[in-house]
Amino acid sequence: MRSGQVTIKDIAKELGISASTVSRALKDHPDISSKTKVAVNELAKKWNYRPNAVALSLRHSKSNIIGVIIPEIVHHFFSSVISGIEEIAYKAGYNVMMFQSNESYEREIANVQALLSSRVDGVLVSMSKETKDFSHFKELRDNGIPIVFFDRICNELSSDNVIVDDFAGAFAAVDHLINIGCKRIAHLSAPQHMLLGQNRQKGYRQALIKHKIAIDEDLIIKCDNYEEAMLKTPELLKLSSPPDAIFAVNELTAAGALLAVKKVGFRVPEDISIVGFTDGLVSRVTDPNLTTLEQHGFEVGLKATELLVDRIKDGEMDYEPVTRVVKTNLIVRGSTREK
Amino acid sequence: MRSGQVTIKDIAKELGISASTVSRALKDHPDISSKTKVAVNELAKKWNYRPNAVALSLRHSKSNIIGVIIPEIVHHFFSSVISGIEEIAYKAGYNVMMFQSNESYEREIANVQALLSSRVDGVLVSMSKETKDFSHFKELRDNGIPIVFFDRICNELSSDNVIVDDFAGAFAAVDHLINIGCKRIAHLSAPQHMLLGQNRQKGYRQALIKHKIAIDEDLIIKCDNYEEAMLKTPELLKLSSPPDAIFAVNELTAAGALLAVKKVGFRVPEDISIVGFTDGLVSRVTDPNLTTLEQHGFEVGLKATELLVDRIKDGEMDYEPVTRVVKTNLIVRGSTREK
DNA sequence: ATATTAATTTCAAACGTTTGCGGTGACGAT
DNA sequence: ATCGTCACCGCAAACGTTTGAAATTAATAT
Known part of the structure; x- marks a missing residue:
């Protein structure tokens, strides 16, 4: 029995071929004979091969992870936003790494450091109430990681924002x-x-x-x-x-x-x-x-993540910051009536 | 200017020493002279060096990530649970990767696959309402990834559970x-x-x-x-x-x-x-x-994550499953009264 | 001067994957 | 025989880090 999950090497060894051939076979590369492709794909399926995202991240210097820092999760508006974030991230093939600052500046800094270590591709932030210094956010940007702020934005830092009107x-x-x-x-x-x-x-x-x-x-x-x-x-x-x-x-x-x-x-x-x-x-x-x-918290999440994904795909860090506004709308119910 | 974040290699090159020495210096290894240690640590701080978690994950086959699958986030109980999860994960040094199944079986499977690819160290799950087949969860366990179910548990799979009474x-x-x-x-x-x-x-x-x-x-x-x-x-x-x-x-x-x-x-x-x-x-x-x-959703999150972290640290996969019960308590308010 | 030991440091392999480039063998054409 | 052309495959390096083992240097003992 193998320990841990199946790798390309395991498949290569079993089939008596090289890892590079397995890699190419799995991607349907034209250089590989159809006989080999069939063999590789069959074994990969049989053994439940799943590409190791960690190795891919290292290879490509791209983690496909979006980091999210939110003041507190137990809050209808914020959980709606997260839901919107998760939705777009899922569709665009990104995973979501989530942190809550609990309205603490210290913790927000720790969160940013974790995000830096994790080499996330981009970050979505709603700031804590305590935050008055923004150097930790600058460090993110200095390292080529795009940020989009939402709801609790930061006017001192010229940045992408998504806010409610x-x-x-x-x-x-x-x-x-x-x-x-x-x-x-x-x-x-x-x-x-x-x-x-x-x-x-x-x-x-x-x-x-x-x-x-x-x-x-x-x-x-x-x-x-x-x-x-x-x-x-x-x-x-x-x-x-x-x-x-x-x-x-x-x-x-x-x-x-x-x-x-x-x-x-x-x-x-x-x-x-x-x-x-x-x-x-x-x-x-x-x-x-x-x-x-x-x-429309959900929509705030959608818009912010769409914007972030665009920034990530674009790859350029010297863009012109944008502020998107999500409109509110009045729902008239029983607590107001013509007098 | 370097592109991307600072690495151990960058520091090594600048100081004219090898990467291994830098690595050991940063960990205060006794083999390294204090002069070298000082030089390395100074430069690391000056350049804002942050260890690359991706490389560490690959090296140690340990991602320090806990995966969470939840039916929907916009729900007071579930967001409370997540808050509890995040709390313990933060204290124990784990990051949280979050997915919502939206009560869809298909999506739940996709989430599990993403978790497998990401090589998370453990998983917390509350199942979707649709889920009747559990092979995707078995695959997680077959690959040595411990799971703790909470609230929506699965009796066919003998597993760790945290439930409300x-x-x-x-x-x-x-x-x-x-x-x-x-x-x-x-x-x-x-x-x-x-x-x-x-x-x-x-x-x-x-x-x-x-x-x-x-x-x-x-x-x-x-x-x-x-x-x-x-x-x-x-x-x-x-x-x-x-x-x-x-x-x-x-x-x-x-x-x-x-x-x-x-x-x-x-x-x-x-x-x-x-x-x-x-x-x-x-x-x-x-x-x-x-x-x-x-x-007590928050407590469910705490307990489930504590249990999971123990399982991860233990490393053994043939443990005796445990079910922890979180007590409820009745809060009497205006909608009931002595008749 | 030579061997012994200790203190530092470097080498190289490994984690899993990708990818440019070079290599092999077969086959037909000259 | 020699060459060219395919079709197919493997080598090796790279991503950033750790770590056992080997190497270097310096200091001490004989």
Whole structure:
């Protein structure tokens, strides 16, 4: 019995021919007689020969591996992105090596080093919240490994990016609320050091400006998770002139606000309309279902990987960076209604 | 400028010494003079030398890669598992190569072949729903690659498994329902060719038997997703003696049943109590929140990977397979209440 | 001066595959 | 006989690294 998997050498030895002949026979090279080809292919099938990708990587200096670094996997948007990545990678013949940074800068660096050691052909990154220095990404590029950033991008590094159109999405959400008759719209927003939080708030403001509605800073509060929403929403409702709509920066926050509003005794959507962001399962199981912005994580994954694969195939490292924007779209459900 | 990344040869050439000396210097081998060591290490750091993992894999016939095949990533339970996998793999110095089968048998086979080609050191698998033939998994084992199955396991193949205690979980859920006074408990179940479906139904039956409640087969229907629950729940409620509780095989089905029940006009939990399985976000945002069984996906990932890493390190392929069980626990929320 | 030992370093093979080039043998043409 | 032309196949190097064994150098002992 052989130990380990079957190699070309094993086949060559068994057939009394050289390894190079086996290699050529397997690729249907014209130099090889059909008799030999048949013999080789039969034995290869019988023995379940599988080419050793490691040896091929070494030979060709090409691993056919795409590296992915993501802040955390347990998150509907990110897992959707990974799904899209895996899909394109599979079709294009690449394998996916996956790392999560857990929002830690240290770990992100360790991940990049593993990627460098593994000689991956390209990298997809969504940065950790902690990351403020980008030299580890530069090192990747200095070594000829193309990178595409997605969602959490890096403006200091001129690089390929794929992002969600947060501004337009937020604008559409608030525009919708105004069009159905809402006049005092609160915004539960994300921290402003994140581009995402900035852009969504800008969209909110721009929609109000378009409709000539005065911006009331008291209606904009930092609140970006479920628990916080349960806590802070009641206070919003106690204002002397309470809001008649809430635009939440993400889905879970919207769900928290929804529950809080109902608990206080207001009806949704009759008294208060609510819109969230990101279309996960949550929006579809609340009562009523949440109007929300589909964020197309899957498509972000697809686009980013398509772009990366192009860069890899191209082989050139002095390209003009591109930023692709994935549009969001508003899904109107039970939590908003014409007043 | 060198093309590609720095190698030991580059360092050797620059310093006018042999590659083997560089290799030994980097590993602090006693044969090498400290002067040489210093020179090598300085240059290695200056040039950002990173060992080529591909060459190491080939040399040592060990890739330090763990392969993962999962039915779909966009799923709270599975992404939790992956997170656990990645955590242990990172700590143990392994990289994770990830594939999703998309519940397709064909694709699962393709994934296994990619894993074989990549010469991964071990594999973690949760099978696709379609899979009924297991020869591709046998091939992995025949080639000395240990496998640990998780959640969707395979009883025909005697193998290492990490599973959730579906039986005990289901039993606990139904026991709880009976204890709060429910008498006619319906079960929305998964297909019975899946072990998971079987075990959860067994737990359901056992709890009824324990409490000497007759089993009514009309109350057990195959129904394991949101849409189906919306469709079939109303029919259940039209029975001459309708159920006063529903035990759903998973979270989304429970959420669908909840919405359907409310739509028909029954109240939850006053008229009908509902329990789900898996503790994702969904259970926490429905109205009322769902009583459910926490499934500890992260822990499943941890345990499975720990087991796999042990098997890899051990190196022996004729081990006695082990099945580790991760306990569930019941989280009582608003959808069930004392009657 | 010569043998012995120790301290460093280099050589070469190996992991599995590909690939340019050279080689062999057969066959027909001159 | 000699040459050319095919058809077919093997050699050897290369990818980057490790590692047993051999080689070199220097220092010590006789």
